[in-house]
Amino acid sequence: MTRSAQAGRSSAQGASSVPDTAGEPPGPRLFIADGRHTRTLVWTTCAGIAIALAVGQVLGWSEPATGAAVLLGLAAPLLTVIDLREHRLPDLITLPLAAACLLALAVGSLVTGEWSVLLRGGIGAFGLALVFFVLFIFANGAFGFGDVKLGVSMGACLGVHGVFPVVLAVLLGLGLALVVALVLMGLKRARWRTHIALGPYLLIGTLLTLVMWG
Incomplete structure (x- = not known):
């Protein structure tokens, strides 16, 4: 086999080893319709409605x-499943949720004065996001x-009740x-370096704290 043929074969093999993601839809794989x-x-969704109520x-x-x-x-079960399966919390949910939580606080403040x-x-939302950002950089x-x-979202919900609930959650x-x-x-199913999805546990801690504070 000539060098040019070998080079062409190697090039074809390298190209075929790269996964084709061009046809994949944006957002979590959970949103693929099957x-x-x-x-x-x-x-x-049903679990989220039950928790919300x-x-x-x-x-x-x-x-x-x-x-x-x-x-x-309402969003906690869906975020939990996505994070456990895909090890990510997608912008498609987290960003609208953050805006909606702050808007809900604004509406509640407007109605009650x-x-x-x-x-x-607002202080809780900014403060907790800042702490998590520092951890994101150094952890x-x-x-x-x-x-x-x-x-x-966590800080917006918890900060209303003070600093201690934020820390506790x-x-x-x-x-x-x-x-x-x-x-x-x-159980030999993880090591020290195994990545653990934190989102589900942070959500559980937040909801438990809110219920205890209520």
């Missing part, structure tokens, strides 16, 4: 900060940028993630 994904979307009932529907917490509860709710929620891959954007989430990681390591 039977399995449709069923997952249905049950996560429970959160609203515990916090009280007349409270100005309840709307933001309800929105977070309690503008301190919006102020505390050696433990925090993803999706967690930073999720921190806006984060500690609960990270503690739960650590327990799960240790269990997986004990």
Whole structure:
């Protein structure tokens, strides 16, 4: 075989080894329309509605900060499934959720006249996102940028109630993630360097804290 033929063969093999992603739709793979994904979307939506109703009932529907917490509860199951399956929290959900939570706080403050709710929620959103951003830079891959954007919604919901609930929710989430990681390591299904999706545990910590505070 001539050198030119060998080079051509190698070039063809290299090209075929690169996955073709041009035809893949944007956003999470969960949004691809097929039977399995449709069923997952249905049950996560139903679970989100149930969590949202429970959160609203515990916090009280007349409270100005309840709307933001309800929105977070509504999105939590879908974000959890996506993060566990794909190890990412997509902008398609986290960014509208952050905007919706802050808007819900603004509407609640406008209706009740309690503008301190919006102020505390805004400070919480900015503060927690900033902390997560620092962790994203220095935590050696433990925090993803999706967690930073999720921190806006978490901080908006938790900051209304003060600094301690924010700290408690984060500690609960990270503690739960650590327990799960240790269990997986004990079962030989993970190592120290195995990436653990933090989003689900941060969401659980946030919702538990909101319910306890309610």
